Amino acid sequence: MLLEFLRLKRTYRNISRIRQIVNVFLKHGFGQFIEQLNLQRVVPFRKRLKILGTPPELAGHTIPARLRLAFExxxxxxIKLAQVLASRPDLITKPFADEFKKLQDEVPPFPFHHVRETIKQDLGLSPEDHFESIDETPIAAASIAQVHYATLKDGTPVVIKVQRPNISDIIETDIIILKAISSRMVKYIPETEFFNPTGIVEEFSKTIRKELDFTEEGKNASRFRRNFSGHPHIFIPSIFPDLVSKRLLVMERIEGVRIDDIEGISRLGLDRTEIARIGVDAYFKMFLEDGFFHADPHPGNLFVMPDGRLGLVDFGIIGWLSPDMMESIASALVALVKKDFDSLIDEYIALGLVTEDVDIEAFKREFKADIIDFLIPLYDLTISEINIAQYLDTLMHVAIKHRMKIPSDLLLLNKCMLILDSIGRELDPNFNFISIAEPYASRLIKSRYNPKKIYKQMEKQIKDLTNFATTTPKQVSILMRKVLKDDLHIKMTPLGLDRLIRDIDRSTNRLAFSIVLQPLS
Incomplete structure (x- = not known):
């Protein structure tokens, strides 16, 4: 009976929220989209009469701007979904990404009594039992949590990150609705299947659920602290495990100024060029040595400390890189420095994970032809003159054109590099991203020839060969039995059609994209 009641309550909440979502989309001129999804029935009849067209007050706004306002x-x-999409240029066009980047994750703070209640419920004792003091005014308030300064009983200055009341339930409700909407998009607007809306929502739901679990963030922070243990220039604050729950995180306080506070850094008497170098150096340690990186390096998460160290906070979003990925990234960077563009293309294809059904040689020829117009001018540039942001942007768009399956962690890496390049140039107009990254890349490539590493690789290959030798006779036996029973089926694919199919597929996708956007205008 209780389970049925909870289901009924959630259903009622879902219906109420769906109605709100539909009304907001109508308000911002997406009535025809709502009609295509057959959702117009959730609003009163009088509002259905206004379902088509763009409200006069929004007539001067672009479609991406109106969608941003609706999401806001x-x-x-x-807002979180838009931020995920903004970092996925393989899924949305640049005008939409640029608009979504404008979204600010800042909201009014919630009352302090909710902070006290969360501490009491999750830690089992009142705040006074754990803390000497807590500042009631938060230093930051965002959509998921807010942060307060506090002091532990032993005098240690800390910050407390506390989740918003009921935010988990609110987001779970929205995930259910977003999954339903994405399914209806595929059902009622088949051409949207190219953008994989159900996959986007699934990826978003995994990301946001991890962000909602502060125990995961605590584990990430502890891992970063171990990775940078003894590092002279990077500070990762300590986590207090006994004061962590899914909704609560207590960590050591960082004293310093934001990395984009140019005047503040000058007041500390620090060298901005050195700060930029330290930041990029730290991230390339993560990218090419650790394979585990802080994936949200916006200026609010990077602090310059009075002693010149760089402090990192907010470890809710992280990225992983496999050893093979790290080697390909390193090789691509070295190839760029050496202007060995054939090798660069080889590594970029390796990173893109081209599907097995593609004719690799034909693909390389097409890919190289598309990218050569950008690469040729690089021959006449010094490394310091190469614009890494333009370089990454061009490579990404060529990859998208060829429908390369780019792993989400590589997209996070791409986003990090663009942000770091922007921060570096703000700190130092002569900042050069590639020259700082190259030593890490060269070091990783040299490690390929380390005897211990070669021995491990040989050991693995011998194991693989042993497995192959063990399993092959059995597989041959199964094959022969099928032949003797006349039960062998061979799948045949006509040769020479793959390029034609890809060309038709691309043309269809371009047409689909225009069809999807037309009703929104």
Whole structure:
């Protein structure tokens, strides 16, 4: 009976939220989209009469701008979804990405009594039992949590990150609705299947659920602290495990100024060029040595400390890189420095994970032809003159054109590099991203020839060969039995059609994209 009641309550909440979402989309001129999804019935009949067209007050706004305004009004889940999409140029066009980047994850703070309640419920004792003092005014308030300064009983200055009341339930409700909407998009607007809306929502739901579990963030922070143990220039604050729950995180306080506070850094008497170098150096340690990186390096998460160290906070979003990925990234960077563009293309294809059904040689020829117009001018540039942001942007767009399957962690890496390049140039106009990255890349490539590493690789290959030798006779036996029973089926694919199919597929996708956007205008 209780389970049925909870289901009924959630259903009622879902219906109420769906109605709100539909009304917001109508308000921002997406009535025809709502009609295509057959969702117009959730609003009163009088509002259905206004379902088509763009409201006069929004007539001067572009479609991406109107969608941003709608997401902003719909709150945390949609703001977070837009931020995920903004870092996925393989899924949305640049005008949409640029608009979504404008979304600010800043909201009014919630009352302090909720902070006290969360501490008491999750830690089992009142705040006074754990803390000497807590500042009631938060230093930051975002859609998922807010942060307060506090002091432990032993005098240690800390910060407390506390989740918003009921935010988990709110987001879970929105995830259910977003999954339903994405399914309806595929059902009622088949051409949207190219953009994989159900996959986007699934990826978003995994990301946001991890962000909602502060125990995961605590584990990430502890891992970063171990990775940078003894590092002279990087500070990762300590986590207090006994004061961590899914909704609560207590960590050591960082004293310093934001990395984009140019005046503040000058007041500390620090060298901005050195700060930029330290930041990029730290991230390339993560990218090419650790394979585990802080994936949200916006200026609010990077602090310059009075002693010149760089402090990192907010470890909710992280990326992973396999050893093979790290080697390909390193090789690509070295190839760029040496202007060995054939090798660069080889490594970029390796990173893109081209599907097995593609004719690799034909693909390389097409890919090289598309990218050569950008690469040729690099021959006449010094490394310091190469614009890494333009370089990454061009490579990404060529990859998208060829529908390369780019892993989400590589997209996070791409986003990090663009942000770091922007921060570096703000700190130092002569900042050069590639020259700082190259030594890490060269060191990783040299490690390929380390005797211990070669021995491990040989050991693995011998194991693989042993497995092959063990399993092959059995597989041959199964094959022969099928032949003797006349039960062998061979799948045949006509040769020479793959390029034609790809060309038709691309043309269809371009047409689909225009069809999807047309009703929104």
């Amino acid at each position: 009004e719909l709150g945390p889940s949609f």
